[in-house]
Amino acid sequence: SQTIHQWPATLVQPVGSPLSLECTVEGTSNPNLYWYRQAAGRGLQLLFYSVGIGQISSEVPQNLSASRPQDRQFILSSKKLLLSDSGFYLCAWNSGGLRVNTEAFFGQGTRLTVV
């Protein structure tokens, strides 16, 4: 069966420090991968998505970047964190290729607090 791992679960970082959040998927190949952010009192916002290794698309301009060095690995990064980067970050996947009616699965999330 497929599983998705996301770490760390919580993170407290000072303003201006770098960030690296990692997500890996097991039990599938060539998944579509997504990073969402959930801010307090707001819905989930799509940040990045990837349909393959090295292929990253950004939904909103921001202080963050994403990379996909391996088929089932998705990394969210920042060189210098801002207070506004605080939030709950969720990684998700669904089946890639031409299959469009597939279920999406989410990781357990990372609570990031920038102080």
Add this chain to the structure above:
Amino acid sequence: KQEVTQIPAALSVPEGENLVLNCSFTDSAIYNLQWFRQDPGKGLTSLLLIQSSQREQTSGRLNASLDKSSGRSTLYIAASQPGDSATYLCAVRPDRGSTLGRLYFGRGTQLTVWP
């Protein structure tokens, strides 16, 4: 742009009641609709996926319906239990646009079931 609205925002009921959570979306051009559960501080757990050609899906005490033409879905929870307490999120997957597989989320219904 797709807008997803969930009503009510919060619901508090005694154990044993049958519940209806509502979700509406502005653009009926969707591949599917998915209901999720989110416990405090946790990721999203997929509950039900309804394809655009389907009218409903059932899993245990949960039943989700979809009226694509009117842009509505309902999640019915039978015989609610305290363990059902969580936030329930509705998400739609558009069938057009450039972001493959992205979901548009409502802000959720926070459900509390008390003994």
